[in-house]
Amino acid sequence: MASVERYRIRRPGRAVMAAIEVRQVSKRFGALQALADIDLEVRKGEFFGLLGPNGAGKTTLISILAGLARANTGSVRIMGHDVTLDYRSARRALGVVPQELVFDPFFTVRETLRNQSGYFGLRANDRWIDEVMESLDLTAKADVNMRALSGGMKRRVLVAQALVHKPPVIVLDEPTAGVDVELRQGLWQFVKRLNSDGHTIVLTTHYLEEAESMCARIAMLKQGRFVALDSTANLLRRLPSMHLRLRLRSGQWPAALEAVDAGGARVVKLRSYGEVESVLTVLREARCEIEEMDLQQPDLEDVFMEIMRSK
Amino acid sequence: MTGFPTLLYKEVLRFRKVAFQTVAAPVLTALLYLLIFGHVMDRHVRVYEAVSYTTFLVPGLVMMSVLQNSFANSSSSLIQSKMTGNVVFVLLPPISYLEFFSAYVLAAAIRGLVVGAGVLLVTTPFVALPARELHWIVLFALAGSVILGALGLIAAILADKIDQVQAFQNFLIMPLTFLSGVFYSVHSLPAFWQGLSHYNPVFYMIDGFRRGFFGISDVDPRMGFAVVTGCFIAVSAVALMLLKRGYKLRY
Numbered sequence: 001m002a003s004v005e006r007y008r009i010r011r012p013g014r015a016v017m018a019a020i021e022v023r024q025v026s027k028r029f030g031a032l033q034a035l036a037d038i039d040l041e042v043r044k045g046e047f048f049g050l051l052g053p054n055g056a057g058k059t060t061l062i063s064i065l066a067g068l069a070r071a072n073t074g075s076v077r078i079m080g081h082d083v084t085l086d087y088r089s090a091r092r093a094l095g096v097v098p099q100e101l102v103f104d105p106f107f108t109v110r111e112t113l114r115n116q117s118g119y120f121g122l123r124a125n126d127r128w129i130d131e132v133m134e135s136l137d138l139t140a141k142a143d144v145n146m147r148a149l150s151g152g153m154k155r156r157v158l159v160a161q162a163l164v165h166k167p168p169v170i171v172l173d174e175p176t177a178g179v180d181v182e183l184r185q186g187l188w189q190f191v192k193r194l195n196s197d198g199h200t201i202v203l204t205t206h207y208l209e210e211a212e213s214m215c216a217r218i219a220m221l222k223q224g225r226f227v228a229l230d231s232t233a234n235l236l237r238r239l240p241s242m243h244l245r246l247r248l249r250s251g252q253w254p255a256a257l258e259a260v261d262a263g264g265a266r267v268v269k270l271r272s273y274g275e276v277e278s279v280l281t282v283l284r285e286a287r288c289e290i291e292e293m294d295l296q297q298p299d300l301e302d303v304f305m306e307i308m309r310s311k
Numbered sequence: 312m313t314g315f316p317t318l319l320y321k322e323v324l325r326f327r328k329v330a331f332q333t334v335a336a337p338v339l340t341a342l343l344y345l346l347i348f349g350h351v352m353d354r355h356v357r358v359y360e361a362v363s364y365t366t367f368l369v370p371g372l373v374m375m376s377v378l379q380n381s382f383a384n385s386s387s388s389l390i391q392s393k394m395t396g397n398v399v400f401v402l403l404p405p406i407s408y409l410e411f412f413s414a415y416v417l418a419a420a421i422r423g424l425v426v427g428a429g430v431l432l433v434t435t436p437f438v439a440l441p442a443r444e445l446h447w448i449v450l451f452a453l454a455g456s457v458i459l460g461a462l463g464l465i466a467a468i469l470a471d472k473i474d475q476v477q478a479f480q481n482f483l484i485m486p487l488t489f490l491s492g493v494f495y496s497v498h499s500l501p502a503f504w505q506g507l508s509h510y511n512p513v514f515y516m517i518d519g520f521r522r523g524f525f526g527i528s529d530v531d532p533r534m535g536f537a538v539v540t541g542c543f544i545a546v547s548a549v550a551l552m553l554l555k556r557g558y559k560l561r562y
């Protein structure tokens with residue numbers, strides 16, 4: 001321990017230390033390359049999204065951050081602490097909400113949280129535990145056995161467990177899977193508050209509209225590699241096209257106007273608002289009467305699909 | 312020592328919450344052994360002069376309960392956590408492998424010793440046990456319980472399924488215990504089996520423990536304790552090595 005402490009003190013403080021720093025991390029499971037040369041820096045206070053299809057390697061990467069899994073190559077630092085060399089400090093700085101809905105059926109909610117807190121050396125932490133339970137609407141269930149909770153309630157306890165030691169960096173692995181709308185919104189509000197209080201947040205989710213509205217920066221993983229890593233705004237700008245959806249009441253769709261069928265309606269790709277005018281002109285000249293029309297901006301889901309398709 | 316006190320507390324709380332299964336049931340089992348074996352054999356077998364068979368039997372049963380329950384505690388706790396996935400709760404915090412080992416093993420020893428004390432207590436109406444060399448009672452009980460606690464930890468680390476822990480218990484721990492002289496003195500065995508018994512570490516635990524009560528034993532208790540200590544060091548080294556590497560815990 002002593003040598004690690006000294007090592008930490010001697011390190012010159014860099015201008016801006018990253019909350020999470022992943023360097024050249026690879027992970028193999030037998031023949032499967034789950035992660036390949038991952039480099040990532042998440043700044044302090046960021047709200048960061050980690051997206052990717054099933055099996056892309058999101059949970060594996062999170063497990064490496066948490067020390068649950070070990071990288072075959074590369075290194076990871078949490079708040080400047082190496083997750084293997086200085087695992088105590090690294091783990092103290094990190095709160096993880098696991099993807100799997102795990103719980104210990106021997107204990108009540110309060111016991112679960114007290115134990116978790118104690119594992120971090122915090123044995124007189126009831127004020128904060130009560131506050132976390134209150135924020136997550138768990139107070140009424142404090143003395144209920146974990147076994148007797150619904151799935152959504154168990155999920156809230158998992159979130160609470162990740163927060164007992166007030167970690168500066170919080171990683172949530174699909175926290176809203178199987179969670180109802182109300183809890184989802186409550187949970188996001190809570191996470192947003194943590195973020196505005198200065199906590200760094202990393203989340204994975206398959207609900208892309210959630211990621212779009214919450215995350216300032218997003219990384220997309222596919223088969224263990226990053227295929228995109230950019231601000232959400234820049235990612236959304238990647239798809240230049242807007243979609244103009246039209247349904248005709250009468251008339252024949254002019255062949256000159258390129259469009260795809262979408263359930264009886266036609267969708268025309270546009271590059272700018274100006275093109276709306278010309279589309280309407282072509283339709284008027286072909287004596288088409290419009291029944292329905294709307295203009296859709298590309299959303300993160302479109303961008304995601306496009307990136308996953310092309311790379 | 313960050314997480315150790317809480318991990319120990321949690322492990323003890325876990326078996327306390329189901330004390331009916333984890334303490335009362337094994338005490339009852341030991342009592343049944345005593346009533347049946349004691350009743351059937353008391354008039355036919357006499358191992359040591361001046362000690363009735365039933366009296367001879369009690370320390371063996373106590374030690375057997377200590378050992379089996381120590382093993383059961385650490386092994387079932389860890390394998391259940393592994394199977395349900397809640398082992399992540401103790402893998403995420405800054406708990407060192409040494410703390411992890413100490414907490415599981417100590418909690419296992421506490422369970423074993425509580426059950427052992429229970430067995431001793433319920434048998435008092437039936438036998439009047441002397442305690443000639445109290446220190447051997449304490450030393451062998453402690454050593455036996457921590458060794459089996461550590462073995463339980465190893466079994467749970469290596470196992471991928473609950474059945475495999477049970478197999479470890481049924482095919483290793485049980486035979487070693489039954490063939491260690493719980494129900495007899497190894498001196499009553501044919502020479503070959505007597506020789507073989509001396510390779511069974513559990514034999515030394517039972518023999519040394521019994522020595523504390525009657526002041527008589529098959530082998531010198533100092534020799535026995537040396538063997539038992541050696542076992543503890545070996546078993547702990549294996550468990551610590553597995554934990555340090557994160558074998559089957561951190562992938």
Ligand SMILES: Nc1ncnc2c1ncn2[C@@H]1O[C@H](COP(=O)(O)OP(=O)(O)OP(=O)(O)O)[C@@H](O)[C@H]1O
Pocket residue numbers: 029032034052053054055056057058059060061099562
């Ligand atoms: N312990 C393991 N042993 C073997 N293969 C594994 C293990 N853990 C993960 N994998 C494999 O590694 C790949 C990445 O898995 P991972 O769980 O990281 O994906 P994910 O992006 O989290 O997916 P999901 O969105 O479904 O949660 C998958 O092909 C998975 O089968």
Ligand SMILES: [Mg+2]
Pocket residue numbers: 058059060099173
């Ligand atoms: Mg996952």
